[in-house]
Every structure is written in C-alpha cells, then in structure tokens.
Amino acid sequence: xxxxxxxxxxxxxxxxxxxxxxxxxxxxxxxxxxxxxxxxxxxxxxxxxxxxxxxxxxxxxxxxxxxxxxxxxxxxxxxxxxxxxxxxxxxxxxxxxxxxxxxxxxxxxxxxxxxxxxxxxxxxxxxxxxxxxxxxxxxxxxxxxxxxxxxxxxxxxxxxxxxxxxxxxxxxxxxxxxxxxxxxxxxxxxxxxxxxxxxxxxxxxxxxxxxxxxxxxxxxxxxxxxxxxxxxxxxxxxxx
Numbered sequence: 001x002x003x004x005x006x007x008x009x010x011x012x013x014x015x016x017x018x019x020x021x022x023x024x025x026x027x028x029x030x031x032x033x034x035x036x037x038x039x040x041x042x043x044x045x046x047x048x049x050x051x052x053x054x055x056x057x058x059x060x061x062x063x064x065x066x067x068x069x070x071x072x073x074x075x076x077x078x079x080x081x082x083x084x085x086x087x088x089x090x091x092x093x094x095x096x097x098x099x100x101x102x103x104x105x106x107x108x109x110x111x112x113x114x115x116x117x118x119x120x121x122x123x124x125x126x127x128x129x130x131x132x133x134x135x136x137x138x139x140x141x142x143x144x145x146x147x148x149x150x151x152x153x154x155x156x157x158x159x160x161x162x163x164x165x166x167x168x169x170x171x172x173x174x175x176x177x178x179x180x181x182x183x184x185x186x187x188x189x190x191x192x193x194x195x196x197x198x199x200x201x202x203x204x205x206x207x208x209x210x211x212x213x214x215x216x217x218x219x220x221x222x223x224x225x226x227x228x229x230x231x232x233x234x235x236x237x238x239x240x
Contacts, residue, residue, distance in 0.1 A: 101143045106160040107155040114153035147219055179195070222235065
C-alpha cells in the first residue's frame, strides 16, 4: 500500500512539473496576442503627414479658368494668383470618424506683389482656421486652405506655415511647422514650441510700440473657393 501511494505521489509531481511549462506557454501566447492587438490599435490611430505645404512663391497659383457666358464681361484683366496651401496625409484605420486640421500661416508684408508705401501694415500678418473632415477611409488624402489673390497682393507670401491634426476627441495625432523667417524654427521638437504658441513672439512690438504681427481673417477651406473643382476626390467631406 505504501509503495502504491509513493508511486501515485511521484506521478502527480511529474504531471505537475510537465504542465507548468505549458501554462507558461499559454500565458506567453495570451500576452503576445494582447500586444499584437495593442500594436494594431496604435497603428490604426496613426496619421502621417507625407507632404507638407510649401512656403514662399511656390505656394501661389493662378486660379483655374472656367469658360462661360457673362453679362458684364471680364472686369479685371491683370493676372492674379491665389495662395494655395496643400498637405498630403495618410490614415491607417479602415475609417476615421473625423479629423480636424488647424492651420497657422504668417504672411510677410515686404513680399506683397502690390505694395503701397502709404498703407501702414505690420511686417507680418497671421491667419488661422480649422477644417474638419468626416468619414475618412484608409489611404492617402489631401487637405488644403486658400487665400484670395488680394491677400497676396496686399499682405505678401506665406513665410511660415503650421499644421496640427487632431481626432474627434481632440487628441493631436500629427503636426509640424515650416518657416523661412529668421527666429522661427522649422520642425520644432514639440508643438508647444511652435511660433503660434509663443506669446512673446506673437505679441512682439517694434521700437515704436507697433505690433510686428497683426491677426487677420480670410483663410478659407478649399471647398469654399474655385479650387474645390480641382481633384475633388482627393478631399474628404467637410463638416459644416
């Protein structure tokens, strides 16, 4: 009897020892599956800016011409160019409910194409607007804002551009800055260091106490301009 009990005890110990590695393998497998799911979720939330808007004259374009009848004829015969800021981005989830693009643009007055010495304008003009797109499928897309030719003529070319992309919860997914202006860094380490978040810079004054940067309105989503007719499939629906 004692011999039988000893044998059963030994067998039980062997089975326990052999099952321990199996349980360890199962725990590792479950942990691996969880890690894969977390990685996939993180990847789905990922947004990349594949092509950033251009600063300077390369961002100015002549508007597309439409042929059609008109009662009064053509009024303004001088060629004019728009400021067209375009960004290419990619999404990686099957669908994104919403993405909000917030733009920050500085125009440099001395680069204005129709200068007026009597026009007392600050050296720089600041524009900002937000555009929200809805139902964004996985893949490559474009986002764009525009300024009417009169802004280029009076206030100048874009010399610093910032762009921030956030989801519907307000979480920032991507952002960057390009600048030709001395003292404004391109590609800041954090968006908190970007020029539009620098109160000292945005409120700077010259030696006479006049503002160096003047805030203005007029930056429009592409869909509200003639540019809505160009490559419309590259742009998702704008939330009004």
